[in-house]
Amino acid sequence: MMDIITDITARRAALTPDRPAFHIVETGEVISFAGLDERSARAATVLADRGVGEGDRVAILCRNRIEFFEALFACAKLGAILTPLNWRMPARELADLLVDCAPTCLLVGHDDRQKAETATQTAPLALIDLESEWPTARKVASRHPGRTAWPGDQPWYLIYTSGTTGRPKGVIQTYRMALVNYVNISQAIGLRDGDATVNFLPLFHTAGINLHTLPVLMAGGLNHLLPGFDAGTVLSLINDGQLDVMLCVPAVYRELSLHPEFGATDLTRLRHWACGGAPMPDVLIETFAARGAIVCNGFGMTETGPTAFLMDRDHALEKIGSVGKPQLLIEARVATPEGEALATGKTGEIQFFGPGLTPGYWQRDGETAKLFTADGWLKSGDLGRFDADGYCYVAGRIKEMYISGGENVYPAEVENVLDEHPAVLESAVTGIADEKWGEVGCAHLILRDGQDVTDNALADWCRERLAGYKIPRHFRRATDFPRTAAGKVQKHLLPLPEATT
Structure with a gap:
């Protein structure tokens, strides 16, 4: 059934x-499903008139806005x-991504116009302004007939990985992947x-598109559209009963909990709370639970x-700290580097199998080959590890684990303990x-x-809760951490102790 997908809009x-399909919160404009399809069909003509055809890439650099979704469905x-670009990147990095995906044109919002012009200086590229040229051209364009079906295994868009450890790779996203995720x-x-849900996570990240925006659209639901995260606005939408489901990253949950209106917001008016993108500290889950909001931890990948x-x-x-069980159309196992499945309770690499996996990385055959085991599981x-009831607990990235005195230390476990300290807002542990x-x-x-808290007090706190070899030997203070769009800490960019004052 997943070889062919119908035209969603x-x-x-x-x-x-x-x-209503979209509500643009800033302006109050509401766009119906018929309106979304009409805009997307006309937008397809705009792209086709500029030479865009099947298999061509269309880059887009913008904040969250309705034109992104017009372009997504037009493609x-x-x-x-469609190839969303990370507006947080400097022009030099964007220029490298443009070389990698070789788009026919670049759609750009006003906030990022100057950066786009700088990024395309060495390799000139047709820019389409989303504030002026795009809406004007779309309004006068005729409807494009479109394709009668969307092949399930065909690329729909590329998501460049956040690069927590190295150079970003374009992860191919197919139509089948969108349906399986739904x-x-x-x-x-x-x-x-x-x-109804709210869209504010960056659209160059998989969560911005897929959690929960595309599934809600497929279900005939409403997306409240914000250009970016604003804690006060989100809390107001919740308190007004305008949101039913929502996924946030831990950094967003933290900001919500610190906002002055948090205590006055009726969190029970939102039916389902989900968290992804990075580990959710136990203390934060407990903070929301005390207010009647049960946050469900999850785990997945762009891939x-x-x-x-x-x-x-x-x-x-009951199983706080777990990310739950594998969902309906995906299998998961914990295995050795060679692909041998491990028994319940054993820690190993989490690997996946199923119809919703990426076929690989854009023009990176070598990297794609490394992504899968010999028997086809995605690494x-x-x-x-899995417990006896089939619930999974994530210990962190393989590259983050370190060995102290011959014992494996998983930073996520230590971070959970540190985050419980009353003086600590957030921690990041490295070896x-x-x-x-x-x-x-x-x-x-x-x-x-x-x-404020002394190093000795922190060490004593950990000593009461962790084995001796897990207690950090160094404690460093920071005002913030380098992060990916999903809120993951880029630990390879954290300073070494001798470089920190």
Whole structure:
């Protein structure tokens, strides 16, 4: 069934033409499903008139806005490949990505116009301004007939990885992956016909597109569209009962909890809370649970579409720290580097199998080959274990694990303990070289406003809760950490102790 996908906006326009698909919060504009399809079909003509055809790439550099989704579905109607670019990158890095994906044109928003012009200086590229040229051209364009079907295995868009450890790679996202993700996340959160969510996570990241925006659109629901995250606006939408389901990254949950209106917001008006992109500290889950909001931890990758694991509400507090079970259309195992499945309770690499996996990286055959085991399982690069009930616990990236005195140390476990300290807002633990022990832990800390704590007090806190070899030997303070778009800390960019004042 997944070899062919129907035209999503055309089918929704036929099923629920007058129902709202997007609400642009800043302006109050509401776009129906019929309107979304009309805009996308006209946008397809705009792209086709500029030479875009099947297989061509269309780059886009913008904040969250309706024109992104017009372009996404316009590309689907043409068979072109949308390539969202990370507006947080400097022009030099963007120039490298443009060389890698070789787009026919670049759609750009006003906020990033200057950066786009700089990035295209060495390799001139046609720019289409999303504020002026795009809407004007779309309004006068005729409807493009589009394709009668979207092949499931065909690339729809590319998502460049955040680069926590190195150079970004373009992860191919197919139409089949979008459908599988819809099945996986909708059954996991109990997505209902007409549910509403909010879109603010960056659209160059898989969560910005897929969690929960595309599934909600497929279900005939409403997306409240923000140009970026604003804690006050999100809390207001929740308190007004305008949101049913929502996924946030831990950094967003932290900002919500620190906002002055958090205590006055009725969190129970939102039916399902999910978290992904990075590990959610236990203390943060407990903070929301105390207010009646059960946050369900999840785990997935750009390469898995992304939904793979999600905790069920009934066990979210009983098995706090777990990311749940593999969802309906994906299999997961914990295995050795050679691909041998490990027994319950053993820690190894989390690996995936199923119809929703990426076919690979854009023009990186060597990297694609390294992504899969000999028997076809996708290697996540993350360590984890299953308990006796089939729930998975993620221990962190393989490259983050360090060995102290011959014992494996998983930073996520240490970070969870540090995050429970009343003075600590967030921690990031790395392993660094040590003459005696081989490696020891270095804890980088962001303290809560007005709080202070000594290194000895932190060590004592850990000693009461962890084995001796897991206690960090170094503690460093910071005002923030280098992060990816998903809120993951880029640990390779954290300073070494001798470089920190």
